[in-house]
Amino acid sequence: xSCGDIPDGLATEEQGEALMPRRVKVQRFDKSxxxxxxxxxxxxxxxxxxxxxxxxxxxxxxxxxxxLHPAMRSTNLTSSELKNKSLAxxxxxxxxxxxxxxxxxxxGGSSSIALLDILVEREYIGKGDGRVIDRTKGEKQxxxxxxxxxxxxxxxxxxxxxxxxxxxxxxxxxxxxGKGNGLVWVGLKAEDVYDGGLRKKIRGIVGLPKEAExxxxxxxxxxxxxxxxxxxxxxxxxxxxxxxxxxxxxxILSALPAASRPSFLSSILDSLITTTSQIIPDTKHxxxxxxxxxxxxxxxxxxxxxxxxxxxxxxxxINKSSLSITDGSKRDIVRLKPxxxxxxKEVAIYTHLRGLNGLVRNARNWDNAGPQGRKGDSRGKGNTxxxxxxxxxxxxxxxxxxxxxxxxxxxTGDKLRFxxxxxxxxxxxxxxxxxxxxxxxxxxxxxxxxxPTKTLPQDIGAVTNGVEQGKDKxxxxxxxxxxxxxxxxPPTVVSKVARTEVVPIQLPLWVGGNVxxxxxxxxxxxxxxLIDEE
Amino acid sequence: MPxxxxxxxxxxxxxxxxxKTGQQVCKDCFFExxxxxxxxxxxxxxxxxxxxxxxxxxxxxxxDSTVLAHVLSVLNKRYHYGLDLFLLSIDEGITGYxxxxxxxxxxxxxxxxxxxxxxxxxxxxGWTMDKIVEQVGRRNNCTFCGVFRRQALDRGAAQLGVDxxxxxxNADDIAETVLMxxxxxxxxxxxxxxxxxxxxxDTIKRSKPFKYAYEKEIVMYAYFKKLTYFSTECIxxxxxxxxxxxSAIVDIIHSGESxxxxxxxxxxxxxxxxxxxxxxxxxxxLCKACALLEGLEAGLDRSAxxxxxxxxxxxxxxxxxxxxxxxxSNVGASQPAEGIEKAVQAIEIK
Numbered sequence: 063x064s065c066g067d068i069p070d071g072l073a074t075e076e077q078g079e080a081l082m083p084r085r086v087k088v089q090r091f092d093k094s095x096x097x098x099x100x101x102x103x104x105x106x107x108x109x110x111x112x113x114x115x116x117x118x119x120x121x122x123x124x125x126x127x128x129x130l131h132p133a134m135r136s137t138n139l140t141s142s143e144l145k146n147k148s149l150a151x152x153x154x155x156x157x158x159x160x161x162x163x164x165x166x167x168x169x170g171g172s173s174s175i176a177l178l179d180i181l182v183e184r185e186y187i188g189k190g191d192g193r194v195i196d197r198t199k200g201e202k203q204x205x206x207x208x209x210x211x212x213x214x215x216x217x218x219x220x221x222x223x224x225x226x227x228x229x230x231x232x233x234x235x236x237x238x239x240g241k242g243n244g245l246v247w248v249g250l251k252a253e254d255v256y257d258g259g260l261r262k263k264i265r266g267i268v269g270l271p272k273e274a275e276x277x278x279x280x281x282x283x284x285x286x287x288x289x290x291x292x293x294x295x296x297x298x299x300x301x302x303x304x305x306x307x308x309x310x311x312x313x314i315l316s317a318l319p320a321a322s323r324p325s326f327l328s329s330i331l332d333s334l335i336t337t338t339s340q341i342i343p344d345t346k347h348x349x350x351x352x353x354x355x356x357x358x359x360x361x362x363x364x365x366x367x368x369x370x371x372x373x374x375x376x377x378x379x380i381n382k383s384s385l386s387i388t389d390g391s392k393r394d395i396v397r398l399k400p401x402x403x404x405x406x407k408e409v410a411i412y413t414h415l416r417g418l419n420g421l422v423r424n425a426r427n428w429d430n431a432g433p434q435g436r437k438g439d440s441r442g443k444g445n446t447x448x449x450x451x452x453x454x455x456x457x458x459x460x461x462x463x464x465x466x467x468x469x470x471x472x473x474t475g476d477k478l479r480f481x482x483x484x485x486x487x488x489x490x491x492x493x494x495x496x497x498x499x500x501x502x503x504x505x506x507x508x509x510x511x512x513x514p515t516k517t518l519p520q521d522i523g524a525v526t527n528g529v530e531q532g533k534d535k536x537x538x539x540x541x542x543x544x545x546x547x548x549x550x551x552p553p554t555v556v557s558k559v560a561r562t563e564v565v566p567i568q569l570p571l572w573v574g575g576n577v578x579x580x581x582x583x584x585x586x587x588x589x590x591x592l593i594d595e596e
Numbered sequence: 597m598p599x600x601x602x603x604x605x606x607x608x609x610x611x612x613x614x615x616k617t618g619q620q621v622c623k624d625c626f627f628e629x630x631x632x633x634x635x636x637x638x639x640x641x642x643x644x645x646x647x648x649x650x651x652x653x654x655x656x657x658x659x660d661s662t663v664l665a666h667v668l669s670v671l672n673k674r675y676h677y678g679l680d681l682f683l684l685s686i687d688e689g690i691t692g693y694x695x696x697x698x699x700x701x702x703x704x705x706x707x708x709x710x711x712x713x714x715x716x717x718x719x720x721x722g723w724t725m726d727k728i729v730e731q732v733g734r735r736n737n738c739t740f741c742g743v744f745r746r747q748a749l750d751r752g753a754a755q756l757g758v759d760x761x762x763x764x765x766n767a768d769d770i771a772e773t774v775l776m777x778x779x780x781x782x783x784x785x786x787x788x789x790x791x792x793x794x795x796x797x798d799t800i801k802r803s804k805p806f807k808y809a810y811e812k813e814i815v816m817y818a819y820f821k822k823l824t825y826f827s828t829e830c831i832x833x834x835x836x837x838x839x840x841x842x843s844a845i846v847d848i849i850h851s852g853e854s855x856x857x858x859x860x861x862x863x864x865x866x867x868x869x870x871x872x873x874x875x876x877x878x879x880x881x882l883c884k885a886c887a888l889l890e891g892l893e894a895g896l897d898r899s900a901x902x903x904x905x906x907x908x909x910x911x912x913x914x915x916x917x918x919x920x921x922x923x924x925s926n927v928g929a930s931q932p933a934e935g936i937e938k939a940v941q942a943i944e945i946k
Contacts, residue, residue: 321841361778366837366844370851449840470781477783481856498854507636508808508846509616510629513604548847 106411109465115415122404122412123180130400131157133380134205134347157205162346163190163246164206165339168213168238169351170230171424173401176409177351178211179416182243189244210246210268210342211238214334216327218308219252219315220427227427237421248338255330255570256284256307264341284574286566287538289317290552292511294538296577297566310568315432317567320447322549324428325367328450329493329546333572336494339395348397355406355461357399358471363453369545371498374480405468406461490543491576492550501544538569541580604629612820615812618842623820630817634667634805635675637792644793644803645677650758652684654749655704655712657697660764662704662825663814664806668762669708682756683708686748687716688741689724697826704824715752717744721889722916728892740892743884747876751921753800765804768811771837771845774852790852808846875921886918 093112096104098121102114113121134157164187168174181187185201190208195201213234220227231249238245248267254260265271286297305313315323339345352360357377364373375381381397401409413422429451446452461468482496490497539547569577585592599609600620608622614629621629638644645651653668655661665683672679685701688694698714705712718724721744729737753761770790777786788794795801806814818825837844870876871883878884893915 319841362775365774365778365851366848368843368847368850370854373851373855447840449837449844452837452840467779471779474778474781474783474786479856481854504850505846507640508633509843510633510636511617511619513625513628513632544847544850548841548843551843 108405108408118411119415122408123184125403126177126180126400129379129402130398133396133398133400134158134160156202159203160205160346161207162344163208163210163342165210165212165335165342165345165348167335167348167350168211168234169426170213170234170422171351171426172413172418172422173353173356173404173406173409174351175418175422176412176416177349177401178209178238178241179413179418181209181349182241182245187243187245190246191244206346207344208244208246210248210338210345212248212250212335212338214250214252214331216252216426216428216431219311219327219432220430221433227430230423233421250334250338252327252330252334253307253311255333255572256310256568258571260337260571261341264338268342270341270343284569284571285577286568287550288564288566289314289550290565292539292551294542294550296536296538299568299574305568311570312432314567314569318432318549319552320432321449323431324448324450325545325549327428327431329549330570332493333570336395337572340393345395348395350397350399351401351409352399353401353404353406353409354472355457355468357402357475358460358468359450359453359457361471361475362457363450364545366449366453367545368548369543371482371544372480372493372495373475374478375495377475377478402472405465488580489576490546491538491541491573491580492546493543494572494576495543497541497543501542501547502539504544505547536577536581538577541577612816615816615838615842616810616846626813626820627817630809630813631667631671631674633808635671637807637809638671638677638805639675640792644805645679645760647678648680649678649760650680650682650756651760651762652682652713652753652756652758653710654761654763655683655685655701656764657685657700657704657826658764659814659818659825660766660806660811662700662823663818663821664762664764665704665708665710666821666823667817668805669710680758681710682758683710683712684749684752684756684758684761685712685714686745686752687714687718688745689717689726691726694725700824700826707824713752713756715748715755717748720744720748720751721885721918723889723892731892731895740888743888747883747885747918747921750800750876754921758800760801760803762803762805764806764814766806766809766811766814767845767849768838770804770807770852771848774848786852786855790849808849810845871921874918876918889918890915 093107094104095112096102096114096117097112098117099114102116104112105115106113106118108118166174166178166181168178186205187209188204188207195203197203213231215229215231217227217229235247235249238247246268248264250260250264254263257263284299286299288295288297315326318326335348335350339348361373361377364370364376369376379399379402382394410422413419429447446455457468457471480496482498488497489495538550542550602608602610602622602625603619604621604625608624610620611623612626613620614626651668653661653665655665665681668679669681671677672681683701683705685698687698701712701714704710716724725737725741728740732740749761773789774786777783777789790807792805792807793801793803817823837848841847869878869881871878871886872881873886874883876883876885882890
């Protein structure tokens, strides 16, 4: 009788214990061969699996589609629900044709270049000419009719200490147009958020009539804010547009503390993406090529920035938001992050494989935005100035030493859930995400900036209700979400008595537009109770 | 240059720059602001204390608990919380460290006039940390200490007959815990680590009134109040996030508070029960302390960490065990309804 072969009923507890535990079979692979095809020479080791070039590209594409395809099938699933769906249950190897346009963000980093390259190679994007596909000739039905590539250039506000930050728009544009897939290039600049003619400009690029047919929101003149006052009182636009957009952007960047500049720039990027997708009427999806490495960094940095409330929205594969096109009418725009399960290392290998590394520039250098070397700028480890770049460094080193931790961070992020009701929620005028309740109140309770018993009367409650200071001034602080409030809060609360001069700083036009919308909504609500002045 | 006036009262000379807000304030205003913030944490929502509650302050002799004891006794008088305060110390039995810090606690006891209870690992588990380290080595000994301390605090509180333990965890600690739990993927803890008060059915309520208090401000408070506390490590180790933006610590806590878990994840969590051997709350048949103790008693070295859940109700013969855990408030007031507790009583080794 062999050890593992005791007839039923005979096995007593003692015998059961005496049995040797079955040995787990350890499969040993020949590390020099690809573990997928077992024939070709292995080139890369990803998570202990060896790949040849062919199999690597294939596995990368498969994982991209695993995130991308279900997302297009249904937009109501949460990310963990999506993961549990098999590829077959969501419609095989190719998603249904979506029609319309896809807006792809192209920063010029490996991941966005890889994403665009893959989608074009796999014929996901049509040439925008409405040609009928001839399947008999092996042509594939494109998923989207037309691809719009959005690149935002930040080089004018980055002050690189070594050499001047290069404007890469032309180089990238050449590459995109060289693909010859009818891709539409939309090249914007960060300072365009101050440009009243932005919408017209985009309309011109994508071939829409220059004048909107009364269906579009006008940003108007905008507003200015006093960034030295923690209440952030609003002023009507001060400079009658005498200064150029770039001057206005530079002045707000230098007024913001160094640590806040990267998050402000990312709000600018978001708003430009949103604006572009608003203007192009047939935009079905926005694709952003965020890798898992970037996601992990976003989660940690977002936590440190106080974004906890909206992080689940920010991190999810699908972020559907209703954009108001005119007063009342709304259109759904879906943001997708199909590279969510692909690490930075993998996209870097891909761009290398495709010979695109000459084009790739990964460093964003947002840490160097605005004036450099000012006295009093706080710096952290490794000479970083912002929480974003500090976490970026941290995650990068973590990806080398503890790669599993990066995916654990992402899995934690997947399990977070947004608790508010997205549709009805009041949104923050800056980041345009839902506002967490009582941000200002929470802040003032946990970190007191005035004492009722001691602080001079005119300062009492300045933070909480702004009654005295700037009596007739509206306060931006009350409208912001917690994270944006942190971004705009001056680092050192300067004694209000000592300050005499108020220097309002122009806010980007989209913020001004949102602030006015908010006022109008409030007015709508109380309309019945207002007495006409006449 | 004339001296900067305090940005709160505008009369006295500013002496410190608050680490949390960057405001320049005078000494008196700093005390008041610091105390008021703790008071705000305490009365937030329904408030963490009930009137007439007996509260034990977990006192290690370190800066956090020393300042906590001081601030709580001040606030108790100022705002009439009506609390009965106790000091509760755990003696882990680490020569050259804990014995010195306990001296500090004894001194605090005299200064604030609060009753003090010291409970030692030796008396509870029959082991001191010195002996444990001798057997298991230096690596991983913190696991033993941490598990044992948590249970010892609850047991000490039960012996004192208190309903509530407050600990000196500060904002830095909590922010660190939030980030650590994200990286470890510990969803269960991520959900509850930012709560001011934690209580499950059978344990004693625990609160962290210093949830929003910065470590540096606690040191500052102790320094200006000239409080005696015991310190062996560098108290000014730089914190990277804080160096870039001082509010980063509370911002992390704010994020941690807003995190909500998916329903399905919450359902998957293990229900709590009591340890079959010592009656302490546990997620398994055998609580962590009993399991670790069994390993120690069996003479294991580091492998004592890999405890099993086998043979849970009875300890192997000859092993010392932890006395049965009994909540003071449970006696007479509410008998355990049915099931496991009665079964435990029946097989209890007297």
